[in-house]
């Protein structure tokens with residue numbers, strides 16, 4: 001079995017995965033959303049302190065598995081420096097105490113493998129990752145053959161939901177709140193411009209849209225918020241589908257996946273489904289509980305890395321807050 005730790009942002013999570021069967025034997029996550037909500041975003045130092053409390057509590061519950069552990073895995077990149085270090089320090093301590101190898105997992109690869117919890121992998125895949133930190137399209141052939149073909153030039157898709165929610169005074173995380181508010185709103189009421197629609201670039205940008213929404217909020221009353229939310233969600237999603245359509249002109253999708261916290265968004269899911277129809281492409285999605293950050297996905301990657309003996313020594317494994325795929 002492998003014990004895996006996730007602490008790259010505001011979720012403290014630990015999983016136990018059986019290597020041979022890829023079965024998830026244990027998974028527990030303690031989210032800090034409530035604590036950060038009053039600030040309208042994640043406060044790194046507060047997050048680090050909460051990880052320092054939560055991780056040892058979860059680890060205690062894993063004690064019955066200690067004797068069967070063959071490795072310990074941990075998210076080491078990318079993420080918040082002060083929170084990554086909490087998980088990595090704990091993983092190193094476990095590695096030394098139990099005399100087992102250490103595996104450093106890339107959080108973004110974790111999101112890709114959230115598609116395959118307790119399942120075999122299915123490659124090649126075109127993947128859209130939409131999270132709080134990233135908006136990118138990747139061609140994934142295997143664990144070690146991942147090519148990023150488009151990414152955001154500024155804010156991410158999820159982050160733009162967080163910022164719009166903050167401007168409306170609706171707390172953090174913004175994604176689920178804005179999605180809920182948008183359900184009763186008019187998607188056509190506010191005519192926001194689709195970002196980069198005249199540009200041939202296959203890239204994403206959300207800062208302009210965010211500012212347009214800010215101006216709309218300033219000129220409106222609270223009664224308009226649901227229409228602003230609906231129009232924003234519509235344009236934020238149209239930006240993704242428009243760029244993907246452009247990309248599909250050269251690379252036809254066969255199997256397409258959406259992963260990351262914002263892949264829970266049902267409007268986004270339905271729009272991508274529509275987009276894929278003419279190509280007859282298959283759409284893969286993670287189970288809702290594995291869309292947002294969790295340690296089950298880290299454990300699933302760790303099993304693959306264990307089989308390939310992709311271990312790190314204590315000295316080698318370090319946090320890398322800003323790595324890219």
Ligand code: KG4
Pocket residue numbers: 009130131132133134157158159161162173174175176179260261262263264265266291292293
């Ligand atoms: O993957 P994740 O848990 O953390 C990162 O790796 O960043 O993603 C969190 C992000 C947040 O920005 C959150 O607002 C967004 O995902 N999110 C959503 C929805 N649920 C979560 N965005 C849009 N619609 C949602 N339903």
Ligand code: ZN
Pocket residue numbers: 107111131132260261292293
């Ligand atoms: Zn994530």
